[in-house]
Amino acid sequence: MPEIEALLPRLRAANTQVLGVSVDSVYSHANWGEDLGGVSFPLLSDFEPKGGMAKSYGLFLEGPGITDRATVIIDHTGVVRYAESVGPGGRRDTAGLAAQCEAIDAAHPGAQPPPKGHDPHEAPVLYVKSKCGFSRAVQLARHNLHLGFIPLKNVSDDAAAKAELESAAGTDQAPCLLASGKPLHEAADIIKHWVEAYAPL
């Protein structure tokens, strides 16, 4: 996946959206993405019913209950133009796949590049607290979207940060994203704001 992340500019230029798919939960995906240094393209959770989407593509392995390691490239009209398995233990030729995407885009013109993100807010600061699942979720999204430039402050062990948040937001509730002086409190809303600003589909 880090190899694919590095190829994203080339894939965007080929008007191609990358989507990873496994049977793991969204929580597992977010943690794995962080471990890899950040995965900003969607990792889809084919969790319930388990492998339902992989089955519809003939790529679910019933015995071990996992998905095959395979790549399917679909053109903008919804037709499969490439489908190859390397087996669960195999390795993908990621540069070869980028070349496939470019060839498919050239052969079936009409696709458009993904939208460019735009964040209208200035000087963001992210406040989190310890032992809080919502704080954990926003920190994972911050890593996965490569938003390390947004300062992170923990109100559980930083009294000055807690006072700063209370003064700006009127409450020390965390997580809180303070941007352009305005507080955004819910983890789901913070992450939604970030993906729309930095990784729109």
Add this chain to the structure above:
Amino acid sequence: MIEVGAKAPDFKLKDHFGREVTLSQFAGKRNVMLLFYPLDWTPT
């Protein structure tokens, strides 16, 4: 495995940012590369 030339089945799944993602949302706009893999913490 699905064959080249087939119509790709639509799907609706959540991603690791909590977004619902469908194949049909890209129809007429973008090509899509699906990377199926066995489990998180396995290579590429």
